[in-house]
Amino acid sequence: xxxxxxxxxxxxxxxxxxxxxxxxxxxxxxxxxxxxxxxxxxxxxxxxxxxxxxxxxxxxxxxxxxxxxxxxxxxxxxxxxxxxxxxxxxxxxxxxxxxxxxxxxxxxxxxxxxxxxxxxxxxxxxxxxxxxxxxxxxxxxxxxxxxxxxxxxxxxxxxxxxxxxxxxxxxxxxxxxxxxxxxxxxxxxxxxxxxxxxxxxxxxxxxxxxxxxxxxxxxxxxxxxxxxxxxxxxxxxxxxxxxxxxxxxxxxxxxxxxxxxxxx
Numbered sequence: 001x002x003x004x005x006x007x008x009x010x011x012x013x014x015x016x017x018x019x020x021x022x023x024x025x026x027x028x029x030x031x032x033x034x035x036x037x038x039x040x041x042x043x044x045x046x047x048x049x050x051x052x053x054x055x056x057x058x059x060x061x062x063x064x065x066x067x068x069x070x071x072x073x074x075x076x077x078x079x080x081x082x083x084x085x086x087x088x089x090x091x092x093x094x095x096x097x098x099x100x101x102x103x104x105x106x107x108x109x110x111x112x113x114x115x116x117x118x119x120x121x122x123x124x125x126x127x128x129x130x131x132x133x134x135x136x137x138x139x140x141x142x143x144x145x146x147x148x149x150x151x152x153x154x155x156x157x158x159x160x161x162x163x164x165x166x167x168x169x170x171x172x173x174x175x176x177x178x179x180x181x182x183x184x185x186x187x188x189x190x191x192x193x194x195x196x197x198x199x200x201x202x203x204x205x206x207x208x209x210x211x212x213x214x215x216x217x218x219x220x221x222x223x224x225x226x227x228x229x230x231x232x233x234x235x236x237x238x239x240x241x242x243x244x245x246x247x248x249x250x251x252x253x254x255x256x257x258x259x260x261x262x263x264x
Contacts, residue, residue, distance in 0.1 A: 032058060037138040037262075038074040039091065041067075048073045053081075053093075055102055063101045066093035072136070078153060079165040139178060139189075139261040140166040145213075145242065146177040155257040157192035157230045158200055164230075164259035169194060170208070170247030171255055177213065177244040184263035185238045187245075191221060192230035194255035200226030206253035210235050213242025223250050237263070 030043040040048055041056065050073040055064040068081040068091070075091040085093055092099045140151065155167040168176060191208055193200055204226055210219040219235045237243050243263075247256045 032056075036141055037072070037136065038077075038141065040069070040073045040075065063103060065090075066100055066102070067091045068093070074138075076165070080163050137178075137182070137184060137263040138166075139176075139263065140168070142178060144176050144178050146175070146244070149174045149176040149245075149247075152257075155192075155259070156195040157257065158195040159193070159227050159229055161195065162230065164190065164192070164257065166259065168245070168258040168261060169255050170245075170258065172206070172247060172249035172253060175211075175244050175246035177242055178263070179241070180237060180243050180263060181241050182263075185236065186264045187235040187237050187243060187261070188233065188264060189261035190230055190232050190259040191224070192257045192259070193224055193226055193228055194257040196254065199254040201252070202226065203251060204253040205250035206256050207248050207250055208233075208256055208258070209244075209246045209248055210237070211244040211246060212240050213244060215244070220248075224253075224256060226254075 030041055033040055033042050041054065042048055049069045051069065051071045053066055053068050056067050057064040068076045068085070068087055070076055076087050077091045078089045079087055081087060086095070088094045088097075088099065094100065150169040152167045152169050154163055154165050155169060156163050170176075187210060193206070202225075205223045207223055208221045209217050211217050218240070219233075221231075221233065245258065245261075
């Protein structure tokens with residue numbers, strides 16, 4: 001067996017062992033729930049999975065699929081998980097396009113269950129609740145007031161060569177504006193220079209602004225270069241009923257990516 005084949009086989013085995021470990025946990029009867037931010041799984045006891053893999057038999061046929069839930073408790077779809085595995089449009093773990101399954105057996109719960117971390121509706125309701133203002137607002141799934149930027153299923157950062165899903169892409173002067181009449185107090189996101197075959201040059205510079213609906217700037221990033229590392233922003237948007245995110249060229253420049261953008 002070639003070295004590459006051995007490495008690939010070991011990776012698949014590691015993922016299988018990771019998901020298999022889920023069955024050592026207590027199973028709860030639960031159900032899938034969809035809200036404005038995506039799909040999450042309610043164990044039925046006030047908890048939900050987060051930052052973890054879970055085996056889930058969604059149609060109660062005794063066969064479970066493996067799903068990854070992000071730190072907010074939402075199922076990742078059409079993406080690469082933080083540990084480097086692929087999930088399809090339904091969120092199921094796939095290898096070479098084939099959905100990986102496991103027989104739940106008569107002793108296993110028929111509904112979704114997978115791995116370690118769990119959120120608590122009592123302890124984390126403010127930061128990771130599932131409805132209204134408490135649950136936050138994922139901007140990728142929200143309807144903007146004004147939209148002069150591109151929504152992209154995925155983008156790659158120029159320096160780290162890392163793939164991000166559910167992104168916005170901005171060129172010089174492009175912007176997107178959202179309603180904040182619900183009174184969220186923070187805009188959080190990951191910002192990075194986007195990798196393209198004909199993209200950034202050594203002296204190119206861009207920045208990202210956050211403005212009120214009246215074009216009052218109240219936040220701006222430092223200059224973004226071709227080799228700028230992806231970084232997180234946490235902007236105080238208290239008191240602003242409209243929030244606009246806009247890219248500005250300082251010296252030529254190229255596309256800026258915005259991933260995991262949300263109001264909290």
